[in-house]
Amino acid sequence: MILASRRVWGLKILILYATRRGTTRRIAEKIADFLRPYQADLLNVEEVQEIPALSAYRLVVLGTPIYCEKPLKPVDRLLGDDRFLKAVRRRAVALFVVSISRFAAEKFYIPRIKRRLEGAEIVAAEAVGGKFGPVNTVSEEAIARFSEKIKQWLENQAKTPFASGQPYP
Structure with missing residues (x-):
């Protein structure tokens, strides 16, 4: 769990991810670091029996690698x-996908996952690249862009907490 140095009231974040070889974990940690002014709990879904109550969070960040054209099993x-879907549909969601092919992730995988999250307020979605053997397409720029979109959304929420029509938990 990562706790921010300065907590912004009511804007608690849950970063859920699954990883097979550690790339998605490292990306999730970078996102959590970028969002330091907010309280971000980092959770590997493979390591817990049960996901905490989402009512404690204003934003859920979901990260998954793609294997065989599908999210990793725990995220799937x-x-x-x-x-989970009923609870997450009451939250804002940011989605990042780890895939060696950013093109395929943007064109196919992200839209498929968004359809499964239908009803949720998707505030950001990004294909951040991936790693397979010696090939590394992870884009620091994509990670920063994704994190910045989240940060901008959070700043807007802090100014107008009910702008999305959803009160804070």
């Missing part, structure tokens, strides 16, 4: 869990 299961 989460996206098929009616209880």
Whole structure:
């Protein structure tokens, strides 16, 4: 768990991710570091029995690598869990996808995941590249751009907390 140095009231963030070889974890950690002014809890869905109550969070950041054209199994299961989907649809969601092909992620994988999250307020979605053996397409610029979109959304929420029509938990 990463706690920010200066907490912005009511804007708690849950960063959920799954990783096979550590790339997605490292990217999730970079995003959490970028969002230091906010309280961000970092959680590997593979390491917990149960996801914490989403009502404690204003924003859920979901990160997954793509294997065989699908999200990694733990995230795929989460996206098929009616209880999780019902709760996440009441939150704002930011989505990042780790894939060696950013083009395929933008064109196919992100839209598929967004459809599964139908009803959620998607505030940012980004293909950040990936790593496979010696090939590394992870884009620091894409990670920064994604994080900046989240930060801008959070700053807008801090100014007008009910702008999205959803009160804080």
